[in-house]
Every structure is written in structure tokens, then in C-alpha cells.
Amino acid sequence: MLFILNKTNSIANKYLAELRDEDTQQDRLRFKRNQERLGEILAYEISKKLPYTEVEVQTPLGLANVNLPTEHPVIGTILRAGLPFQQGFMNFFDQSPAAFITAYRKVKRSGDFVIKIDHISTPNLDDTTFILCDTMLATGQSIVEVCKELLATYEIKTLHIAAVIASTEGIEHVRAHLPKANIWVCAVDEEMTTKAYIVPGLGDAGDLAFGEKV
Ligand SMILES: O=P(O)(O)OC[C@H]1O[C@H](OP(=O)(O)OP(=O)(O)O)[C@H](O)[C@@H]1O
Ligand SMILES: O=c1cc[nH]c(=O)[nH]1
Incomplete structure (x- = not known):
């Protein structure tokens, strides 16, 4: 399934507009x-898909029946741009374990690039709901390579992919290689530059959040 947040008008449009605005x-x-806020909103949407069970809560005046999620999804991100977005998910899934993956684009002489995964720091993902969130889903290669690596080691029960801005091509790439993944994005843009930056996108998410890399 593919969920696109800005298909429905909401206050989230303002956070997304500010993220894109070159001055703001x-x-x-x-x-x-703003990335954190969008992470919180997508976490809320994804929470509707978790399994729930009814429990009784003792208030000072009686018993209340509430449906509570039966599990804490593991929240993963790819360093470094995805960190603020992941924090939003962690704010709402406030008991969730987290996973961190270091991956980067290794550019070849031809200008093409391959994804190199340096390090994976994760809890056991067997039989879990795993949400991999990354701010930009451009070619989709980072997310696909990271998920392939994790799926080779763990029997993930349910896989969710979340991004702030995705390209149409990136979504197709994820769908082709991870057909069982649920995809949650705030917006989809049609184009990419020759260096695989999303257009109009928002620019370089990692640099804007944390400063230019040397
Ligand atoms: O879909 P893809 O084409 O694989 O590109 C997406 C990747 O690009 C961004 O990271 P970036 O390369 O800007 O690195 P950074 O997080 O270290 O700044 C983003 O956070 C993804 O990890
Ligand atoms: O548009 C893009 C693509 C990859 N990484 C970014 O930061 N922005």
C-alpha cells in the first residue's frame, strides 16, 4: 500500500511548505x-495499522476500557539526514527500540553510484513491526539496499517505509524490490536531477539539518 499525506489537506502542508522554502x-x-512533526503525524497514521487489544484502566472513579497496541514497532533510520524524522516517530512510539544504519552513495567515475552500508546497529528484528524512516526517498536505492540486508538476517513480520519527500521513480524502485512493504510519504515529486536529487524536493536534507559534509 502507498499512503500520501498531502493528498488530504491538513496543517501538515504548512510543515512541508516550510521544509521546502529556501528561506525558512x-x-x-x-x-x-518540521521533520519531527511530520514524523509524528506519519507515526499516528501507521499506528492505526498495529494490532490492538482491549484492556481495563483503573481511573480514580472507575474502570475504563481502552484499546492499546500490543507491540512497540522498531524505528530505524539511515544516518544522517533521517535523524530528526526518526525522532518524530520516537516521540509518538515512546517505548520503541531504535535501529541506526550508516549508508552512503559511493559515486563512481562514470557519475553512477552504488550504496555502501558501513554499519548496522539494531535490536533483533525477528517477528517485529519495523518502520524504516528516511527523509528523502530519491532513487530508493538506500532504502532497498538497507532492507535487503536486514531481511537477509531477520524475519521481519511487517515492514513500513516512511519518507518526507519521495520521487515517483523511488517509489517504483521500492515497490519492485520490496513488494510487501507498506510505503508512507508526505509528498511525491515527479522529477530528479542528474545527480538524483528530488525536484522540486527540498535540497540536501542532511546538509540543511547538520551542516555541509567535507
Ligand atoms: O533514495 P536514494 O537515492 O538512495 O537517496 C536517499 C538518501 O539520500 C539522503 O541522504 P544523503 O545522501 O543526503 O546523506 P546524509 O544523510 O549523510 O546527508 C537520504 O537521507 C537518503 O538516505
Ligand atoms: O533530493 C535529495 C536526494 C538525496 N538526498 C537529499 O538530501 N536530497
Whole structure:
């Protein structure tokens, strides 16, 4: 399934507009906080798909029946751009374990690139609901390579992929290689530059949040 947040008008459009705006995005605090807010909103949407069970809660005046999720999804991200977005998920799934993956684009002489995974730090993902969140889903190669690596080791029960901005091509790439994954994005853009940056996108998410890499 593919869920696109901005298909429905909501206050989330404002956070997304500020992320894209070349002036507003210079405020690093707001840039990170807006990603966090969108992470919170997508976490809320994904929470509707978790399994629930009815429990009784003792209030000072009696018993209340509430449906509670029966599990804490594991929240993973790819360093470093995805960190603020992941924080949003962690704010809502406040008891969830987290996974961190270091991956980068290794550019070849031809200009093409391959994804190199340096390090994976994760709890056991067997029989879990795993949410992999990354701010940008451009070619989709980072997400696909990371998921392939994790799926080779763990029997993940349910896989969710979440991004702030995705390209049409990136979504197709994820669908082709991870057909069972549920995809949750805030917006989909049609184009990419020759260096695989999303257009109009928002620019370089990692640099805007954390500063230019040397
Ligand atoms: O879909 P893809 O084409 O694989 O590209 C997406 C990747 O690009 C961004 O990271 P970036 O390369 O900007 O690195 P950074 O997080 O270290 O800044 C983003 O956070 C993804 O990890
Ligand atoms: O548009 C893009 C693509 C990859 N990484 C980014 O930060 N932005």
C-alpha cells in the first residue's frame, strides 16, 4: 500500500511548505522540528495499522476500557539526514527500540553510484513491526539496499517505509524490490536531477539539518 499525506489537506502542508522554502529552511531548528512533526503525524497514521487489544484502566472513579497496541514497532533510520524524522516517530512510539544504519552513495567515475552500508546497529528484528524512516526517498536505492540486508538476517513480520519527500521513480524502485512493504510519504515529486536529487524536493536534507559534509 502507498499512503500520501498531502493528498488530504491538513496543517501538515504548512510543515512541508516550510521544509521546502529556501528561506525558512535556513532556520536549522525549524527545519529539524518540521521533520519531527511530520514524523509524528506519519507515526499516528501507521499506528492505526498495529494490532490492538482491549484492556481495563483503573481511573480514580472507575474502570475504563481502552484499546492499546500490543507491540512497540522498531524505528530505524539511515544516518544522517533521517535523524530528526526518526525522532518524530520516537516521540509518538515512546517505548520503541531504535535501529541506526550508516549508508552512503559511493559515486563512481562514470557519475553512477552504488550504496555502501558501513554499519548496522539494531535490536533483533525477528517477528517485529519495523518502520524504516528516511527523509528523502530519491532513487530508493538506500532504502532497498538497507532492507535487503536486514531481511537477509531477520524475519521481519511487517515492514513500513516512511519518507518526507519521495520521487515517483523511488517509489517504483521500492515497490519492485520490496513488494510487501507498506510505503508512507508526505509528498511525491515527479522529477530528479542528474545527480538524483528530488525536484522540486527540498535540497540536501542532511546538509540543511547538520551542516555541509567535507
Ligand atoms: O533514495 P536514494 O537515492 O538512495 O537517496 C536517499 C538518501 O539520500 C539522503 O541522504 P544523503 O545522501 O543526503 O546523506 P546524509 O544523510 O549523510 O546527508 C537520504 O537521507 C537518503 O538516505
Ligand atoms: O533530493 C535529495 C536526494 C538525496 N538526498 C537529499 O538530501 N536530497
